[in-house]
Amino acid sequence: xxxxxFTVLLLQLLGTSLCQFPRPCANSEGLRTKECCPVWEGDGSxxxxxxxxxxxxEVLVSDEPHGPQYPHSGIDDRERWPLAFFxxxxxxxxxYGGFNCGECRFGYWGSNCAEYRxxxxxxxxTLSVAEQQxxxxxxxxAKNTISRxxxxxxxxxxxxxxxxxxxxxxxxxxxxxxxxxxxxVSRDAFLGGPGNVWRDxxxxxxxxxxxxxxxxxxxxxxxxxxxxxxxxxxxxxxxDWRDAQSCEVCTDALMGGRNPLSPNLIxxxxxxxxxxxxxxxxxEYNSREALCNTTGEGPLLRNPGNHDxxxxxxxxxxxxxxxxxxxxxxxxxxxxxxxxxxxxxxxxGFANPMTGMAVPGQSTMHNSLHVFMNxxxxxxxxxxxxxxxxxxxxFIDSIFERxxxxxxxxxxxxxxANAPIGHNDGxxxxxxxxxFRNGDYFLSNKALGFEYAYLLDPGQRFVQEFLTPYLQxxxxxxxxxxxxxxxxxxxxxxxxxxxxxxxxxxKRNQRKKRARSFGERQPLLQSSSEEGSSYQTTLxxxxx
Numbered sequence: 001x002x003x004x005x006f007t008v009l010l011l012q013l014l015g016t017s018l019c020q021f022p023r024p025c026a027n028s029e030g031l032r033t034k035e036c037c038p039v040w041e042g043d044g045s046x047x048x049x050x051x052x053x054x055x056x057x058e059v060l061v062s063d064e065p066h067g068p069q070y071p072h073s074g075i076d077d078r079e080r081w082p083l084a085f086f087x088x089x090x091x092x093x094x095x096y097g098g099f100n101c102g103e104c105r106f107g108y109w110g111s112n113c114a115e116y117r118x119x120x121x122x123x124x125x126t127l128s129v130a131e132q133q134x135x136x137x138x139x140x141x142a143k144n145t146i147s148r149x150x151x152x153x154x155x156x157x158x159x160x161x162x163x164x165x166x167x168x169x170x171x172x173x174x175x176x177x178x179x180x181x182x183x184x185v186s187r188d189a190f191l192g193g194p195g196n197v198w199r200d201x202x203x204x205x206x207x208x209x210x211x212x213x214x215x216x217x218x219x220x221x222x223x224x225x226x227x228x229x230x231x232x233x234x235x236x237x238x239x240d241w242r243d244a245q246s247c248e249v250c251t252d253a254l255m256g257g258r259n260p261l262s263p264n265l266i267x268x269x270x271x272x273x274x275x276x277x278x279x280x281x282x283x284e285y286n287s288r289e290a291l292c293n294t295t296g297e298g299p300l301l302r303n304p305g306n307h308d309x310x311x312x313x314x315x316x317x318x319x320x321x322x323x324x325x326x327x328x329x330x331x332x333x334x335x336x337x338x339x340x341x342x343x344x345x346x347x348x349g350f351a352n353p354m355t356g357m358a359v360p361g362q363s364t365m366h367n368s369l370h371v372f373m374n375x376x377x378x379x380x381x382x383x384x385x386x387x388x389x390x391x392x393x394x395f396i397d398s399i400f401e402r403x404x405x406x407x408x409x410x411x412x413x414x415x416x417a418n419a420p421i422g423h424n425d426g427x428x429x430x431x432x433x434x435x436f437r438n439g440d441y442f443l444s445n446k447a448l449g450f451e452y453a454y455l456l457d458p459g460q461r462f463v464q465e466f467l468t469p470y471l472q473x474x475x476x477x478x479x480x481x482x483x484x485x486x487x488x489x490x491x492x493x494x495x496x497x498x499x500x501x502x503x504x505x506x507k508r509n510q511r512k513k514r515a516r517s518f519g520e521r522q523p524l525l526q527s528s529s530e531e532g533s534s535y536q537t538t539l540x541x542x543x544x
Contacts, residue, residue: 031164107449
């Protein structure tokens with residue numbers, strides 16, 4: 001009962017959505033007023049204002065110019081996010097967070113969000129079998145559970161009517177919510193008419209926001225799985241693919257092995273073989289000028305290693321990562337995929353990891369793993385369907401963390417203006433609500449409440465990778481252990497009592513035998529010298 005109450009309390013403290021469209025705002029009223037300031041149930045006020053958690057306020061977007069890559073204006077809902085949908089949202093005070101300020105910002109816990117707690121992300125290959133199975137089961141649960149707090153838009157804002165008279169939103173499961181978000185942030189812009197799109201646009205890739213955006217994305221994913229499962233010690237594991245010669249996580253016990261009858265499919269022994277993917281047909285959406293919805297589009301595809309060798313010549317090595325981390329400039333030149341000597345462009349995979357120079361037509365580092373998987377993960381818009389996406393991006397984020405600790409850049413190292421649309425420092429990340437600026441996450445994860453096991457010193461790493469998991473398991477089953485201990489003590493006491501009773505009976509019997517034996521042997525002790533000088537007696541030993 002105590003464990004259940006604790007779980008319920010944490011759920012209340014964590015609150016609700018940090019992502020796409022919050023349910024309380026996804027309706028005609030929200031669209032008409034352009035206000036998304038939901039009530040916090042803790043005090044019945046919008047944004048928890050009565051309790052001082054936050055307040056409803058006007059959204060102020062950055063007016064800094066973006067680069068020439070996107071020459072249009074006023075045609076895409078993601079421009080000047082989130083003004084196409086809302087111009088008033090909650091602004092949370094202190095360490096409070098969430099779209100209604102009903103939870104804590106990353107790294108903080110407690111009713112007043114005053115407790116800082118650091119979680120450790122660990123290598124999936126060092127997790128115990130039970131931990132690996134738990135991670136797989138959590139993902140499968142997310143795939144089969146409709147999101148309680150979020151919905152997705154299935155049409156553009158224009159299609160919903162000037163006053164929101166035709167709201168077009170849809171339920172979605174928790175896993176696919178994050179797939180859809182990754183699709184939405186990277187989709188092509190509709191210019192009007194079937195197939196008329198602008199492709200050179202992406203609010204989370206090919207420029208400065210690539211690393212901060214995916215950092216926030218992973219933090220949200222982690223938060224949602226904790227709330228869904230009630231496991232508040234959960235962290236997303238990473239796959240350290242340095243020097244790998246194959247897909248080490250492509251096994252039935254982990255992310256799914258290869259189907260022996262069809263190499264493009266997942267083994268039927270894996271739970272992922274039954275998954276249906278979404279958002280994998282961008283050309284179809286473009287031809288209809290429609291957004292991806294929740295319709296399943298077939299099985300998860302993956303055929304690692306059978307990719308175009310001219311595009312990916314090998315997987316990244318330790319030397320590649322070390323050279324990339326050594327690049328001191330975060331962004332350079334045009335701040336896109338053609339940048340030279342840019343850490344961001346090198347780690348994303350548009351530059352040679354041995355020279356730092358852009359290499360059009362080739363995929364290195366981050367990009368190389370996507371291409372290597374040769375399936376669903378190889379298309380940007382649908383790549384998050386593959387669970388390997390999470391392991392891969394957790395490791396990419398750890399390399400970002402290494403770079404931040406190595407160079408300790410100041411905020412001004414992040415581009416304030418002229419980056420491609422969506423990537424300037426002050427731009428709000430698409431499609432998150434509440435709002436997060438790119439530049440706010442150009443900082444070490446120490447401020448966000450998480451760490452990577454392989455970046456710890458050896459002593460700390462031993463504690464986190466080997467000792468802590470056992471302690472956490474013991475904590476989860478302490479009631480069972482206590483019961484087992486009490487039962488064991490009772491059984492031991494009963495056995496000891498039986499042994500004591502048996503021993504007393506045995507001693508009584510032995511004393512009777514000694515008495516009889518003594519009477520029979522007495523003459524031998526009094527024997528004459530004729531039978532020798534030695535004497536003989538019988539010794540009795542108590543068995544203890």
